[in-house]
Structures are given as structure tokens and as C-alpha cells.
Amino acid sequence: MSPRTPPAAPGCDFSVKPVLTGEKALLRPFSEDDVPVMAEILADPEVLRLTGSPVTDFDPERLHAWYATRSEQDDRLDLGVVDRASGELVGEAVLMEWDEPNRSCTFRILLGPRGRDRGLGTDATRLIVGYAFERLRMHRVALWVFAFNPRARRAYENAGFVAEGVERETLLHEGEWIDAVRMSVLSREWAAHRGRPAGPRTLPAD
Ligand SMILES: CC(C)(COP(=O)(O)OP(=O)(O)OC[C@H]1O[C@@H](n2cnc3c(N)ncnc32)[C@H](O)[C@@H]1OP(=O)(O)O)[C@@H](O)C(=O)NCCC(=O)NCCS
Numbered sequence: 001m002s003p004r005t006p007p008a009a010p011g012c013d014f015s016v017k018p019v020l021t022g023e024k025a026l027l028r029p030f031s032e033d034d035v036p037v038m039a040e041i042l043a044d045p046e047v048l049r050l051t052g053s054p055v056t057d058f059d060p061e062r063l064h065a066w067y068a069t070r071s072e073q074d075d076r077l078d079l080g081v082v083d084r085a086s087g088e089l090v091g092e093a094v095l096m097e098w099d100e101p102n103r104s105c106t107f108r109i110l111l112g113p114r115g116r117d118r119g120l121g122t123d124a125t126r127l128i129v130g131y132a133f134e135r136l137r138m139h140r141v142a143l144w145v146f147a148f149n150p151r152a153r154r155a156y157e158n159a160g161f162v163a164e165g166v167e168r169e170t171l172l173h174e175g176e177w178i179d180a181v182r183m184s185v186l187s188r189e190w191a192a193h194r195g196r197p198a199g200p201r202t203l204p205a206d
Helices: 032-042 045-050 060-068 120-134 150-158 187-193
Strands: 025-028 077-083 088-099 104-111 140-146 162-173 176-186
Touching (some): 032 060, 032 088, 032 104, 120 140, 120 150, 150 176
Parallel strands (some): 104 140
Antiparallel strands (some): 025 077, 088 104, 140 176, 162 176
């Protein structure tokens, strides 16, 4: 750890499951009661298409076991995304693949139809990424987004992510090869971005 890097807050790691409150979204730990709603969201055709998920038929028992145990995981942070206006669970936001020595992790998010296109995705992304940098002292948070998902890319850009490379033709979708774009945000960029209005950003020249 660099001497200039403050340590993570005591007891603050992926085993801690916080409640994070934003303007439109609230992120909170999962419970078994969330299984029916998440089953519906994960079966949404747009979620399946845009996440490149090959699974269309989720085994109810496995799904139950998955969401019932999210709060026990210390190597990843899975949080439910709640629409603050309705109190409804509309999706999930996840930090995972924690590379502790290098203080980096990956991020993924998905929202069902009732959560989309109202700024919740941007808000939820900002909340969990802010938590990664400000509480967990991450240096880098990265993600993959398919090229046919400009909405997600825009939401990520609004939260400070920049595109850094393309993995070519990584998904075969309905007979067409789709690229995936690698995006990331670094701690110093997050610090600079926090107070900024939303808008697209490009990778700095250096
Ligand atoms: C991707 C996702 C998290 C975004 O969340 P959201 O709440 O729907 O998005 P937001 O309303 O916060 O922001 C979307 C942004 O994209 C823009 N947008 C919407 N459709 C767009 C399109 N077709 N092309 C370009 N930009 C688009 C919106 O205008 C908005 O930008 P702005 O705030 O600068 O105007 C959510 O739509 C989702 O989960 N979709 C299904 C699964 C998925 O795609 N997961 C991500 C896999 S990488």
C-alpha cells in the first residue's frame, strides 16, 4: 500500500453489507424474500440479451440458495437496488473479483423493466462505486459492456467510467459477433469526478 493511501475503514471490506442511499436509488443487502422479484428480473428478455446471459430458465432452488447467501460472502458485495420512489426492488449492483493487493475489483449492474430509464442505474452505479473508493479504498473499478448497449455505457460514463479498450467479437448474438468494451474508473478520477455534472468523458491522453 502506498504511504499516501489511507487504509480502508476498520472492519470495512466485502463482508460488510452496507445500505447506501442516493437521490433516486437505495442499495441494500439481499434477503430470501427477494428471490421471487429477482427471478422475474433475471428472466427479463432485455436483461438476458444485454448481459449476454445464456441462461433463460433459472432453477428456483439454486436462485433461492444464491440470494439467501449473498450476505455471507466476503469475496464480493451484492446489493439490491431499490427505487426510492416506490420502495420496490428493481435490480442488483455487484462488486466482485476483488484483487486485494492491487486494490481493484469489477462492477456489474442489472435493472428490470420497472427500474430502467429513470436515472436509477446512474445513481446506483455512483453509490456503489463511491463506496468502493471512499470506504474500501479501491484504486480501480472496472467493467465490461457490450457494444450493443449504449444506454449502459452512457450510464457508466455519467458515473465516471472511461473506455480503455475493446475485446473484439466476444459474444455471438443472433448470428452476429458483438464486441465488448472495457471501462474503468480510477480513484483519482473519482475524486475529480464526484462533484461534476453528468456527461460523457474520454480517456485522458496520458
Ligand atoms: C444499464 C442500466 C443499469 C442503466 O440504468 P438506467 O437506470 O436504465 O439508466 P439511466 O437512466 O441512469 O441512464 C441512461 C443514460 O443513457 C442514455 N440512453 C438511454 N438510451 C440510450 C441509447 N439507446 N443510446 C445512448 N444513450 C442512451 C440516457 O439518456 C441516460 O443518459 P443521460 O442521463 O446522460 O441522459 C439498466 O438500463 C439495465 O440494467 N439494463 C438492462 C441490463 C443491462 O444492460 N445491464 C448492464 C450490462 S453491462
